[in-house]
Amino acid sequence: MWQYIVRRLLQLIPTLIGISIIVFTLSVLVPGDYIDSKTNPNLTAERAAQLRELYGLDKPPIERYVTWTKNMLTGNMGDSMQHRMPVTKVLNTYVWNSFYLSIIALFIYWIIAIIVGVFSAMRQYSVFDRVVTILVFAGMSLPSFFIALLLIKLFAVDVPLLPIGGMTTAGMNASGGEYYMDVIKHMILPVAVIVMLSAGSLTRYIRTSMLEVIRQDYIRTARAKGMKERVVIFKHALRNAMLPAITLLGFELPSLFGGFIIMEKIFIWPGAGKVYYDSIQVRDYPLLLGFTMVLALLTLLGNLIADVLYGVADPRIRLK
């Protein structure tokens, strides 16, 4: 197993190089650069050339790639053009906000999805199952902004219980407990939306694998041992049914930090999603590339962790 992990970690290197080449190439191919994206028509050709030189955008792509990777290796992701500060600092400013939101939502929707998925499998084709199915697909079929606006209308405008958006009350100066309460209040709606959107598909996956598992002979054995139905379901069946879900858990790692573009925009949550999106819009390559590489690394690690966990959780698997 150690050997496997070490080998996988070594594989990260070529994979990351591959990704870096591809994303860099993409950034070269994407039409326009930061200067082009500027909304300043006063820009003369000379001035534009001066700026490109200052940003190093006039150099040939290969040279830029080499400098960029060299800097990356030393942990220097360069300066964001749009934010005029080091990319690491920009990320540090926004990524954690996304993380808090995601991690809480993640926690909630995994629990919900597991419980609901299990019950709709247990009562397959019951009314409960049908209703859940329809709700799941309603969540999938409606764009995320839609649910967000609906909740805002219900709980922030018609009955002003919760704030419409933001992470803290404007101009608030509190700290400590009061501050956290305020943040939590602002979190409720976005978390609710993320949960509604994400729990659905997970529920379906868990339901399906539960359906497969509960008909296995060893479930019969567990029943024959007189175990409580709860134990039969949540220990014997769920353990096996969760195996595929581990893979899904691996995907969550990058999304924990990547943010949710639309959610963050609607709820004015100062997260990384919107910053990332903007970086594409204005062709802020250092930020775009830096963030992409961070996410790529997280994706790779997430998958690696999922694979390792999978091998641990399912003793039958032999990873090679």
Next chain:
Amino acid sequence: MAKDLLQFRNLKTQFHTESGVVKAVNDVSFSIREGETVGVVGESGCGKSVTAMSLMRLVEAPHGKIVGGEIFFEGRDLLKLKNHEMRLIRGNDIAMIFQEPMSSLNPVLTIGEQIIEPLMEHLLLPRKEARAKAIELVKLVGIPRAEQIVDSYPHELSGGMRQRIMIAIALSCNPKLLVADEPTTALDVTIQAQILDLMRDIKEKFKTSIMLITHDLGVVAEMADYVVVMYAGKVIEEASVFELFKNPKHPYTKGLMKAKPVINQRQERLYSIPGQVPNPIELGDNCYFSDRCESCMDICKEKQPPLRTQENGHKIACWLYEEGQGQ
């Protein structure tokens, strides 16, 4: 005579399949007394396992279903119990050893965990004690390196080891009734002997009744007090073990006795009953064995013989022994 612990009364279990209804258990009645070992033998596919499964109420829903009859256990009809009441009986009062040990063990839980569970559930042992007991049980069924085995997974064990684990689980709570569906098929004779001894000990110590399903007539002879012979979903003969082995009456039973190879009595060719079991979907009103019976009569092709008690408490379902029909 001890009183009946378990009674099957006209049990009927059916499976709905694509091509029709399989009457796997078709009107089966017999009983098991306290402290008694009842051997169930019969043609492969005749419904032995399904009978046992029906007793545990574990017939696979939705296409398998108990469609009729009663199963009385200590005076209560198991088929009428609520689910949670049934649960308390399973594993505790009635324990079962399944025929297929591989698929019957949970692949992602360690052996130990699977043995510990019922101990904690029914005997309310704390985990540590339960584990100690589990190791003890594993040793009891003759598996070496018990300490390691409890931490390993089912797929790492040999067929016989898995089977013994199933036995250990079944024995763990000292059930009143042990349903053993071919418990020793994968065991070599020395271990088999050991296991059989173990079962006998338990039977003596706790007055456990055993329903022993097996093909090995030797095992039946050694273990059973009473034998039930099934064929195509029906009981065709039952008697005490001595009576049955001394004096098998039903032509099928006779055939079985003849077919068994015996050590040091090697023949060039083994006897086997000619013909095939009838299709359980298209069962008619005839005696199901009539096609293969050497002494088939006209009535056999028209009417089913009832199960009737003859002398020595020997019950047979065969027209040969019906008054006015026999030779």
Next chain:
Amino acid sequence: ACSSKEAASTPAPSSATTPTPAAATATPAPAAPVRPEIKSDGLIPAWDNSKNPQQAKNRKDSAIIGMTAPDGIFNPFYSETAYDNYVVNLIFDSMLTVNKDATYSPALAAEMPKISDDKLVYTFKLKPDLKFSNGDPITADDFAFALTILHDKSYDGPSDISLNHIKGGDAYREGTATSVEGIKVIDPLTVEITTTEIGATTMSDLGGYPIAPKSVYGKDYKQGNLDYMKDLNHTPIGSGPYTLAKYTPGQEVVFAPNATHYGGAPKTPNIIYKVTTDETQMQMLQTGETDMNMISVSMDNVNALIDQGFMDVNIFPTNGYGYIAFNHKKAKFQDKKVRQALAYGLDRKQIVEAVYGPFADVINIPQSKLSWAYTEDGIEKYEFNLDKAKQLLDEAGWVVGKDGIREKNGEKFEINFVATSPNVVNDAIIPVATANYKELGIKFVPEQMDFTAVGQKRKEGKFDMLFMAWGLTPDPDPTNIFSSKGSQNEIGYSNPKADELMKAALKEVEIDKRKPVYKELYQVLNDDLPYIFMYQRRDMWPVNSRLQGFDMSPYKNFTYSLAQVQVQ
């Protein structure tokens, strides 16, 4: 001039106007509130203050202004987006300040600068005893410093001071001089600036550069290296009415009053810029989470705001216009008749009305109706007229072919229309133009792309027609856009007559002398049609009626009067 290339759907927030000042509407509340009529221009006053939500009423001494998130570059030399500029405007002052009608008056300057007779030398004089918020005095050195570093080789901010042609500027940039020759500090309050070329906008440009304490911004300065500047982005120090109290990225900017401000301490001590987005800015106004916000104008939005009852709704023309550009490098568009035909043949009124209702006007020249340079004299209106369009096309030699498509020299008349997306105007142009041009016998083939990609297509000339919008500046000069060598003239438009007129207009400094030149220029452009000019729309600033005292116009955004605003 400097205008800004804007995606037509995003309002250009740097300009605004209120013909009737909001303060003037503070009439005593009538007994039974009456819902006012919709106006397409001007102020629709609040009519039922009782609806004002408690949340807003609870804020006694502060105002919350909603806007798009700033990037956090609160450095007067580098701030670039409108939203960063909203912040910078409150913290920094410059020599001159803009008036509602696009003229200028002194701010830090004691008086309007003196201009030499040859129109090349400008003398700026500071008010005496001015202080920055950190207590340092404001001196001529600070002004000279500001102008100097804009010349630095490593300066990569948005300003382009080279356009002002200050003497010795190029030498400084190249490093052959250690100071800019044309910037001379005469005494602690006076600076004399010498330029090498006459420029109509030089005075307003020079007077508009913000002034920051050299003691802070120039402490680590070495010629050719401005790297240290980025560390100052979050700690601005200036002389404006407010200072920065707290900045939470993506959330809010909190300001504190600056008692040392030359105009005295602001009347509303606490200002908060709260980040909002399109989807929820209306709701936030409604619940009182914000007091004002720019909302895109439409019948729906105006109605909804009036319904709220407690909003003073300011509507005024946007300082900018939308247009459909031709690719003049393509042969078919070099013929003026074709361009005119395409203008006549497009039902602009329908498009504009569909998108903006009464809140936009079809225009025919590239200038705001509020500008002093605007004219309707001798301007063709290009009213929708398919027959005229057909006739012009026939004259141009484009005849209808067998398949109903016009052709000339074997070339089919097909228009590749590149549209930015998402964009509400394009959503209307495409169906209308497809239908209209089909009538003319022209195949209209639209495609959509993200904004920067369209910009790239435009640059590379890979399009036939495209829709975009320009923002305008107080000064009407359009040289960049329409002169043959204009930096933003990527579409290849060229008209020697127009070039000449633009040059002439810049050689004059007085408005009266420039006005007739622009009139002629607009007549030429109106006839020649470098673009199909589409519309000038409105901006809308709803303000919670708690806040009184705003004085906005398309040229003077809300930041300039914020210090005078009072909470009722």
Next chain:
Amino acid sequence: MRIAFRRLAKNKLAMGALIFIVLMFLICFLGPLFLQYDINSISVANKNKAPNAAHWVGTDSLGRDVLLRLMLAGRVSLTVGLAVTAISVFIGTVLGAISGFYRGIVDTLIMRLADIISSIPSLPLLIIFGVLLSDFKVEPTHRLFYVMGMLGFISWPGLARLIRSQILTMREQEYMVATEALGLKDSRKIFKHLIPNTIPTVIVSATLGVAGAILAESGLSFLGLGVVPPTPTWGNMIGAATNWIDFSTRPWLWVPPGLCILAIAIAINFLGDGLRDALDPKLKR
């Protein structure tokens, strides 16, 4: 296989769903022929009308008939939803199965490829793709097909990993040892023995994918991929509801497309459930 179809045919819900999907297609492709409105005709006077006799589902902000747009949108959305899902499910299943089956170097290569694809931000990729299509002068009406391929291509890694993980477990089962003992070819082992056991997951992934693909398409139109206005899609019709006023006062603009997506997603789900049950030997109803 034939048995499976027979079983499927017996499942009323699944058949109902199938008929519904076919009907949807028919209505979307034939329906517009029966309406007298034209997609390009906009009418300011008629804008934002609630449902009425002339416009059964009302009109939009440009005065266009919503019903007509709904049907035209359905043509695109249905095709896109189904095609993209089919492509990504196909690639995902096959690659996932191969990867899990062979492990070792093949697994490494495929999974690293999956990693790379899931790491590359799709937005720039799609922007470039849009520009390329434009530069190569691909007919705007044909671009959709390329886009479907592209979307399908970038969305397979998730399913592939899921399938792979299941195959990893399955390949250790005794019945796979049995196929080895029988000397079956690898392709047969994969396609006949392993993939059928992953059918439930594949079906879930496919049913979830359809709605996702329909919505994803709306994002693509903005990048110059996908359809060009005035052709609508359900995704960008429902996108109109981002506007607060439309959202709160004009439900006819977004309820119908929303319902269409929902209905198609649920129908496909029922069909998928039916298919899964039909293919499941242990379940007979």
Next chain:
Amino acid sequence: MSEALLEVHDLKKYFPIRGGVFQRTVGHVKAVDGVSFSIKKGEAFGLVGESGCGKSTIGRTILRLNEKTSGQVIYNGTDIHTLNKTDMRKLRPEMQIVFQDPYSSLNPRINVGQAVGEALLAHGLCTKAELRDRISEIFNICGLAPYHINRFPHEFSGGQRQRIGIARALIMNPQFIVADEPVSALDVSIQAQIINLLGDLQESRDLTYLFISHDLSVVEHLCNRIGVMYLGSMVEMASRDELFKNPLHPYTKALLSAVPVPDPTLKRERIVLQGDIPSPAKPPVGCKFHTRCPIATEICKQQVPEYREVGSNHFVACHLV
């Protein structure tokens, strides 16, 4: 008898024991620890021994369903473990196996007709048209009915599944079959039928068996030669008659004495094995059987007994013989 079809030389198969979260290898189960024997063409070689002693592992390693740890398996002159994938696959139809656990060796989603027939098609051994007949035929021989063809594994009883496993092996017309407990779940009548069948095939087609079973009566009936295993090693090997008449190793003796007799009146003396059952991970030094051997002496605890020929073709590993 003819020349050896299969030769096994010093075959070893160790399974790693994993422990801890990261599943490091903490030891090895020596499932097969240096076993040699050979089987002649047309011979039925019986393998008996304690449960878990490595019989199935030998069977699977011979067919290369496990990779060996060391040793050689020579089939028809070629070392099977050196073949490449394609050659191995080509060889497969010739060598078949009946799995010990019939249920798990059947794919739950493939109906049994297909399960039995697919390999025939895959190897081009019959045409599609013939297939159904071939399956019906083999089903019939194995005591299954044609109406079973479209059913799925879970719809069968244990014995029926076992017969499906046998049918799947036999339909290929192999040269060599590893039969791992092929009749354990069958009632004696069908068992007899199957054993007769195997015997017939052995004669008519010169079929060779490695027959693993716990049922000594069956082994006696079918096999020409028998090997007795204990804890991964062969402890005794002799022809049928010799072994049953003259068992030499104490384990073999214990085994024979433990066979249950189908006569309830007869209570026989059994040699009951006492003592700890050793672990294949840590086999005892000296003779592996010494911990349970009723007649063990000092030397047994120290020295590994040599596996030697004591009579004509009678091999045994015991110090005391």
